[in-house]
Amino acid sequence: MTATDHDPAVPPASRTIRTFHPRRGRMSDRQTDALSRLWPAYGLDVPDGPAMPVDLADLFGRRAPVVLEIGSGMGDTTAAMAAADPDRDYLAVEVHTPGIANLLHLVERGGLRNLRVAEGDALYLVNGLPEGGLDAVHVFFPDPWPKSRHHKRRLIQPAHVALLRSRLRSGGMLHCATDWAEYADAMRETLDADPDLVDAYGGFAPRPAHRPVTKFERRAITAGRPVADLLYRRR
Numbered sequence: 001m002t003a004t005d006h007d008p009a010v011p012p013a014s015r016t017i018r019t020f021h022p023r024r025g026r027m028s029d030r031q032t033d034a035l036s037r038l039w040p041a042y043g044l045d046v047p048d049g050p051a052m053p054v055d056l057a058d059l060f061g062r063r064a065p066v067v068l069e070i071g072s073g074m075g076d077t078t079a080a081m082a083a084a085d086p087d088r089d090y091l092a093v094e095v096h097t098p099g100i101a102n103l104l105h106l107v108e109r110g111g112l113r114n115l116r117v118a119e120g121d122a123l124y125l126v127n128g129l130p131e132g133g134l135d136a137v138h139v140f141f142p143d144p145w146p147k148s149r150h151h152k153r154r155l156i157q158p159a160h161v162a163l164l165r166s167r168l169r170s171g172g173m174l175h176c177a178t179d180w181a182e183y184a185d186a187m188r189e190t191l192d193a194d195p196d197l198v199d200a201y202g203g204f205a206p207r208p209a210h211r212p213v214t215k216f217e218r219r220a221i222t223a224g225r226p227v228a229d230l231l232y233r234r235r
């Protein structure tokens, strides 16, 4: 197990500016059942506060490259990507319990052995991950927080990017996607400004075929909002 000191980017316990909307959600009977049966085997609880060191080999029962997906929503993308990529392990993190339960259902339905689901604030989870321990970080359709006074809630901002990048191995990829044009530009500016990240495409990336189309993307396409993919490699 790798002990990790807490990162100054995210002061434990005092971090009150959240990157997510607090929302309740009703769970279906199927989701309630999946959560109670599958959580002990596939779930990881992430408390707010000081870094909780996570031993990734212990979590997955093997040593393989690990992809972290932040804000997995209902889990369809994560489950599809993990199923298509059995040689890497996928760690999804979400705060929305019905989405977590739905992903657990998809794990069981797909017989997925390379997927674990963390419940809690991704920034606290990342604090406890080993430096250089991740092969990739996916941030797909993060909440755009469109009002200027809410920009401080955005996931992609300099301090968070520095934290995420520190957990990537050298050559590991940070992949973001958004349908919010102004956020896409802000992401690009933030990612370009990080001295240890290199834009893999020298601009917005072509849509990667391996990223499944989600509800958010379908809605964006219908509404005529183009989706931007950004892929940056850690030096």
Ligand SMILES: C[S@@+](CC[C@H](N)C(=O)[O-])C[C@H]1O[C@@H](n2cnc3c(N)ncnc32)[C@H](O)[C@@H]1O
Residues within 6 Å of the ligand: 019, 020, 021, 070, 071, 072, 073, 074, 077, 093, 094, 095, 096, 099, 120, 121, 122, 123, 139, 140, 141, 142, 143, 155, 214, 215, 216
């Ligand atoms: C707009 S949804 C997109 C969901 C999914 N990625 C998709 O493409 O369908 C953003 C999700 O990120 C989650 N989220 C935002 N900040 C988070 C954080 N700090 N930790 C964990 N989940 C977070 C929200 O709960 C929400 O489900």
